[in-house]
Amino acid sequence: MAHPRWRHMLDESKRHALKAVDEWNCSSGNFGDFLTHMHKAWHYLLHAEFKKDGVDYHYKESNGQYKIIDGEPKAWDLEWCVKQRYTNSADPVRLNLELFVALRNKVEHRYEHNLKIVAGGKAQALIMNYERERVDHFGSDYSLADVLRFPITLQSLTAEGQAEQREAAAKLPKATRDLVTRFEANMDESVKDDLRYDYRVRLVPIIGNKTDADLAVNFVNFDDLTDEERKTMTEAGRTGTVMTKLKHVEVANKAKLRATTVAERVEARLPFHFSAYGEHTEMWRRFNIRPAKGTSDPCITDARYCIYDEPVNTYLYTDAWVEKVIKEIGTVDKYRTFFGKEPRMKKVATLPQQAVSDGQTISKTA
Template identity: 65%
Template sequence: MAKPRWHHMVLESQRHALKAVDEWNVSTGNYGDFLTHMHKAWHYLLHAEFHRDGVDYHYRNRQTGRYELIDGEPKAWPLEECLKRRYPDPADPVRLNVELFVQLRNKVEHRYEHGLKVVTGGKAQALVFNYEREMVDHFGKTYSLAECLRFPVSLQQLTASGREEQRVAAARLPQRTRDLVARFEAAIGDDVRDDLRYDYRVRLVPIVGRKTDADLAITFVNLDELTEDERQTMTEAGRRGVVVTRDKHVEVADKELHRPADVTRLVNDQVPFAFKLHHHTAMWQRFKVRPRKCDPKPHATDARYCVYNEAFDQFVYTDAWVKKIVNTIGTVDKYRAVFGSDPEGRVIQLPGQQTTEARAADLSA
């Protein structure tokens, strides 16, 4: 007996999902291909659901009632429309998770794909887990991908150098890509951002002690299957731990970011002596918050204190950097400890007047 059409659509969906996971796990994989294949996997899966349930997922002409055609075939709903029909609640974590990757799909540049993979890693895990759950819930365990997948071996989260590499890779992401994620998350609530269906974060804890035949290399704990006391213990452990961290991106679009001359002015307003451009240069060099001007990797900044503005080829600094400077050299004794000399007297300047030094700072610092 011939299989129904939805069955073949499901198999095509599975094929793309497995190719996506392979691209993620292999060391030479391409993150852009991961996004493309997961996009197609979700698209085929939802079309299969609609087809099986008798839902017409094609566009019709409002006047004639006939199908709109593309290359002689009825025009089907894109993934964005499928998500709206399958998850009508715009705040649904599963819908939001897939919608984020729909937007990111066209933003991947090859040289930055590793950084994007680092920043969106937990969300990518949720994208795959949600897909598996959707598949099993609607078509049964026989269509599960569980037997085909294995937990990948990775060193990046387990070594200090690996963690530093990830931080640097994330810092190199183009501003437009970081802004896309920031804008997307700024529009959703904390409850959704903390939902595992939107961002799946895990903690790896080595197991010691005698091994039994029932032990697996990886054991997954479902919070929903724990008692209230167990869930509270696991949640608190997650909050206190330092094994894996996630940077929270907040949309700023250059708001509250300062040029070098602005930093010196803000620091001068808070310390009882003169703070000049050469002091600022010495401070960012001391704390290694950014590379030098001629460095081929200008994005490798400490994002807490400094960001590289690609459009203007300039480094700009955060309020946190101003605060750190004041806390570090804000008294005479602290100044001496850092610079090894007494501070200079304050330079008086008329309101609205900009010194030659300040003008040069914006061009060269």
């Protein structure tokens, strides 16, 4: 059976996206070619979306007739597609795309390497946004995650690499630096810090026990961190610290929580009861953060939320898991939606009548 036209557009978009990433990751890759291929990848992707959704993405004259180029209706260029897809002019994804459209028209061959280093975080966001757009609109079957890998790099892992980055930024021609400066001049700080506009990462060596399920690179979702963890990561990001030596002292399961402690901490912040062996069990199963008892490999856990303690044969949980539980079911409506039943509200005990008659109207939660 023949595929619909939007599917062919989507396949062409993928082809250009992969060529762009190859250009970026290759030691002899060309930044200008990266820009060109990502431009085309996004262009085909948005055209595929419009085609699938029945949106007419062709320019028209004032009389309503199509503008014709080489005998065919002229399709929207990428810049106009972006405006139609992201109607909010302050959208970080739109701003990221608009910056790269501008850079594509400005890049000079002799400064490509310098610009690649300086624009690294924004280029990473460009790829991440592209992947998210594909999956959100067409489904997980169209993800590129199975064919893209995190590249091996020395640039950001050594003091010499950091020095090269600073030197590259200083060598950029004034016209290019001014372009970025003007582009960001009136941009809200929250947008500049948004990972959809500029995706910067900090690589920290993982030391300690590992399992066969551990990956060489683990990405942590910023939204899944506790407030304290977010503060630490944000401050580390602003200082630009590079770790060149790390001393590791083993502390057995420091700050890890048993299921009963998780339930107590969650319940203390909710107006209803939360059971360690009822709601909590249901939640770790639904989010698949650990295997069920009796599994052949008990160590396969989501380390952000849970670890397996082999000596005592039990599972321990993190503060991040407490925060996620509260985020997911922290109100009556959320609880009802998640579990499909009414929560068991805490009883409110009033003071004896004598106390009330004395003017004390205080009540406490049981």
